Amino acid sequence: MPINLLNSLDHFREANSTAAQNTLENVDPPKSYEAMAAPLSLPRLLPSGDSAITVEFSRNIDDTANQRVLALDRTLVRETITGVTETVPTYRSLLVHYDPLQIGFDALSERLVTLAQLPVPPATKTRRWRIPVVYGGEHGIDLEDVAKALNTTPDDIVARHVAGDYRVAMIGFTPGWSYLSGLNASLQMPRRQNPRLLTPSGTISIGGVQTGVQCLAGPSGWHLLGRTAVRTYQLHRDPTFLLEPGDQVTFAAVDAKTFAEQDRAAEAGEIVAKLMAS
Amino acid sequence: MSKFVISAIGPASSVQDGGRPGSQRYGLTPSGAMDRLALATANVLVGNPPFAAAIEIGPFGAKFTARDGAVRLALAGASRNADIAGRAVAFDTSMTLREGEILTLGFARGGSFSYLAIEGAVQGEPMFGSLAVNARAGLGSPYPRPLQAGDELQVSSASGAAERRIELPAAGDTPIRVVMGPQDDEFDDAKALFLDSEWKISATSDRMGYRLEGPVIKHLHGHNIVSDGTVNGSIQVPGNGQPIVLMPDRGTSGGYPKIATVISADLGRFAQIPAGRGFRFQAVGMAEAQAELRKFAELLRTLPDRLHDIQNFDLNIEALHDANVAGAAVSAVDAATWQIASAAEFTPD
Numbered sequence: 001m002p003i004n005l006l007n008s009l010d011h012f013r014e015a016n017s018t019a020a021q022n023t024l025e026n027v028d029p030p031k032s033y034e035a036m037a038a039p040l041s042l043p044r045l046l047p048s049g050d051s052a053i054t055v056e057f058s059r060n061i062d063d064t065a066n067q068r069v070l071a072l073d074r075t076l077v078r079e080t081i082t083g084v085t086e087t088v089p090t091y092r093s094l095l096v097h098y099d100p101l102q103i104g105f106d107a108l109s110e111r112l113v114t115l116a117q118l119p120v121p122p123a124t125k126t127r128r129w130r131i132p133v134v135y136g137g138e139h140g141i142d143l144e145d146v147a148k149a150l151n152t153t154p155d156d157i158v159a160r161h162v163a164g165d166y167r168v169a170m171i172g173f174t175p176g177w178s179y180l181s182g183l184n185a186s187l188q189m190p191r192r193q194n195p196r197l198l199t200p201s202g203t204i205s206i207g208g209v210q211t212g213v214q215c216l217a218g219p220s221g222w223h224l225l226g227r228t229a230v231r232t233y234q235l236h237r238d239p240t241f242l243l244e245p246g247d248q249v250t251f252a253a254v255d256a257k258t259f260a261e262q263d264r265a266a267e268a269g270e271i272v273a274k275l276m277a278s
Numbered sequence: 279m280s281k282f283v284i285s286a287i288g289p290a291s292s293v294q295d296g297g298r299p300g301s302q303r304y305g306l307t308p309s310g311a312m313d314r315l316a317l318a319t320a321n322v323l324v325g326n327p328p329f330a331a332a333i334e335i336g337p338f339g340a341k342f343t344a345r346d347g348a349v350r351l352a353l354a355g356a357s358r359n360a361d362i363a364g365r366a367v368a369f370d371t372s373m374t375l376r377e378g379e380i381l382t383l384g385f386a387r388g389g390s391f392s393y394l395a396i397e398g399a400v401q402g403e404p405m406f407g408s409l410a411v412n413a414r415a416g417l418g419s420p421y422p423r424p425l426q427a428g429d430e431l432q433v434s435s436a437s438g439a440a441e442r443r444i445e446l447p448a449a450g451d452t453p454i455r456v457v458m459g460p461q462d463d464e465f466d467d468a469k470a471l472f473l474d475s476e477w478k479i480s481a482t483s484d485r486m487g488y489r490l491e492g493p494v495i496k497h498l499h500g501h502n503i504v505s506d507g508t509v510n511g512s513i514q515v516p517g518n519g520q521p522i523v524l525m526p527d528r529g530t531s532g533g534y535p536k537i538a539t540v541i542s543a544d545l546g547r548f549a550q551i552p553a554g555r556g557f558r559f560q561a562v563g564m565a566e567a568q569a570e571l572r573k574f575a576e577l578l579r580t581l582p583d584r585l586h587d588i589q590n591f592d593l594n595i596e597a598l599h600d601a602n603v604a605g606a607a608v609s610a611v612d613a614a615t616w617q618i619a620s621a622a623e624f625t626p627d
Contacts, residue, residue: 046460049539050567052509054460061504088302088507090531095507097299100568101575172505172531175306175415179505216414233304235405235416241304 040068043093043116045109050100055112056093061209065092066169066181070246071120072112081111089245090170091179128248128276131213133204133226134259135161140204140226149189158253160184161204161225166211166249171241176215176233178243183211195221202227202263204251213243229262230273237269250276280347280436282396284429285380288338290484292424293400296329298408298417302507302530309410309417310526312391312485313546315446315578316355320395322581323352323372323442330399331409333425337386337552342394344375348436350397351375354444356389356550371588372397372441389550398434412527441588444581453560454548456513456538457567461503464535465515468495472521472537476556480520483553485527494519497535505533511540511548525549541567543574 046054055072058065073089076096083103088095098108135158136143147154166180183206191207199205199220205212207222214220215232228251232242243249254262266272294317297310311317311334318328326332339358352372353360360367363379369392375381386392402409402419411418421429462469471493480489501517508514512524514534523540524532540548541562551557562570 047457047539047564048460048507048509048536049457049511050541050564050571052507054506056460056506059504086300086302088530090506091504093506095302095509097302097509100571105564105568170505170531171303171305172507173305173529175301175304177305216416218414233306233415241301241306245303 040117040119042113043068045112046093047105048095050105052095052097053105053108053112054093054095055116057116058092061091061169061181063181066167067120068116069094071118072116073245074121075115075118079115081108083108088172090172091181125278126246126248127244127278128250129243130250130252130274130276131204131228131230132254132258132262132272133162133228133251134254134256135204135226137256139200139256139259140224142205142223143225146187146189146206146223146225150186157187157225160187161206161211162251162253164211164251166251168243168245168247168249169210170245171232171243174214174216174218176213176231176241176243178213178215178232178249180211180213180249181209183209185209187211189223191221192223195219199224200227202229202231204228213249227259228272229259229266230271231266234266234269237271242271242273280349280377280433281345282349282351282431282433283343283345284425284427284431285341285343286427287340287425287429288336289424290336290338291340292334292411292413293331293402293418293421294334294410295331295408297410297526298406298412301406305530306406306415307412307528307530308510308526309412309485310408311393311410311546312526312549313355313389313393315546315574316391316393316550317395318578318581319354319370319444319446320352320393321399322585323354323370323444324350324395324397325439326395326397326399328578328581330395331402332393332395332400335383335386335392335394337390339385340383342375342381342383344377344379345430347377349375349433350436350439351381352395353383353392354395355392356386358386358392359384368443370446371443374436374438374441386552388552390552391550396431396433397437397439401432414527442585443588444584445586446584447577449547453558454544454551455541455562455567455570456511456559457541457564458538458561459536460506460539461535462537464497464499464503465495465537466498468497469537471495473559473561476558477521478556479551479553481553485525487522487524487528488548490521490523492520495521495537501534503533503535505531508532508536509539511542511545512536513538513540523548541570543567543570 044056048054057068069089072094083098086097143154147157166182168178169181170179188209201217203214204226205222205224262272294311297308299308321330353369357369360383362381405417409419413423416422475492477490477492480491495515508524513521514536515521516534
């Protein structure tokens with residue numbers, strides 16, 4: 001009865017159906033925890049093949065949804081479910097990988113819906129990192145164009161970017177590529193029409209409503225503001241991965257000479273980023 | 279110890295094993311063999327654990343040499359002309375390459391990837407529990423990159439164990455089965471078009487993703503969604519309406535709607551479809567997909583039960599028949615296959 005198995009979950013899908021608002025213009029402003037006192041809506045449970053379930057809290061980049069994603073992720077560390085092998089938090093959904101030989105789709109779905117409706121506890125220990133960035137010039141080749149497009153000066157763009165208080169909403173695409181929420185609305189720009197095939201390691205960039213810390217050199221369609229010496233992913237270093245989804249991040253502007261020194265230190269295995277609180 | 283020397287090898291060939299799941303939350307993709315059944319088959323033939331590290335050989339030819347001793351090995355997956363010092367050798371069979379002998383492999387026929395397992399497995403330093411090559415992340419051992427001519431692998435000397443052959447159930451040429459979703463509600467009539475059409479795999483495909491060529495699949499609400507997690511077999515539809523099936527070196531997140539997902543039991547069979555050959559998808563329910571996965575797991579578990587000793591390798595006519603029957607066939611793969619894909623569909627969202 002394969003069809004029935006899927007249909008039995010239709011009410012989860014319908015319960016939280018939202019108008020498709022996939023444009024960046026419709027992003028909700030961040031909500032405070034007070035807003036969470038309202039009854040929690042049901043997430044949509046979407047099959048991602050036979051060995052993973054997407055628990056979707058929103059279709060949009062939405063701070064409340066991201067808080068719930070991270071909360072469910074923490075819950076699954078505490079309330080282990082036999083058969084769940086790995087979880088991947090993203091802006092709006094938690095991808096739960098599982099072994100169908102140990103737990104079936106329906107049983108796991110039911111459990112996840114229950115856990116997703118627990119009140120969202122504030123993260124007990126939030127780590128706050130300060131990440132040094134050299135802005136502009138050869139290290140941030142799009143800074144001047146971004147300033148022009150936004151009718152202001154490069155210094156003003158840097159000031160606005162540094163003033164931001166960001167959270168690691170998700171890590172994805174390539175190792176350590178950290179997507180941060182909290183970008184000042186005045187810095188939001190559409191991505192480049194033509195993505196670049198190669199952008200440098202450590203690139204700090206903006207794209208849409210997000211800013212990002214890129215670890216490895218690779219393709220990107222975002223606007224490059226600067227570079228950091230911090231390696232969010234480095235083999236043979238403890239920890240290999242520096243940032244966790246949910247971590248708080250601020251940036252600090254440094255000059256090119258400092259960047260070069262920090263880059264050598266980071267290459268030798270130093271973390272370079274400053275842990276401000278946890 | 280012996281040395282297994284890569285004397286010649288084409289692109290898209292690398293050391294692979296069962297992969298490194300567990301760090302996708304940090305953006306680290308699992309990698310691992312494109313065809314896990316073929317990897318396991320080659321390994322089991324030489325007495326290795328099913329997902330031990332072996333050589334995944336892309337569509338082009340290769341030459342290997344044994345140095346400092348004999349090397350026992352087995353070939354499985356996409357068949358090819360294969361010979362040792364001029365005498366034809368069979369797939370799905372173990373064999374011993376004597377010191378100084380050369381194993382020559384032709385282009386892949388009727389598939390894309392062959393697996394060469396070595397008795398005792400490829401040795402190296404595991405990273406996140408795996409030797410699988412993920413060149414972008416600098417991972418893989420003994421070389422964190424695809425194999426090149428001149429590379430040498432330290433391997434066990436041949437044990438002298440009896441050579442063996444394995445009988446596998448016929449793979450069949452049935453449609454590739456998918457579970458619809460997770461974003462099938464981003465498509466309307468296009469779902470039927472997706473399921474009713476013939477597709478071909480584009481020449482610009484790689485271990486990250488297979489691009490499909492066929493009718494344009496139109497989205498209901500545009501092609502940008504907010505990034506979410508991906509799995510092996512996710513079928514995402516970018517702006518041009520030509521789907522991309524994500525493979526083991528995929529990005530861990532993606533910002534295109536995913537119309538369906540290839541079921542686990544069919545992933546290896548899908549990975550072996552040569553560029554340019556037509557195939558179809560078929561939607562199945564979750565219960566069927568998971569029942570097929572259980573059957574697949576059982577097949578993997580019982581592979582050793584399918585082994586038979588071969589008394590005289592050269593007289594194993596039945597085995598040689600498979601290797602030679604299509605000897606004159608022209609490979610579906612040509613020089614345009616396995617180019618490096620353009621970066622456009624593989625950028626962070």
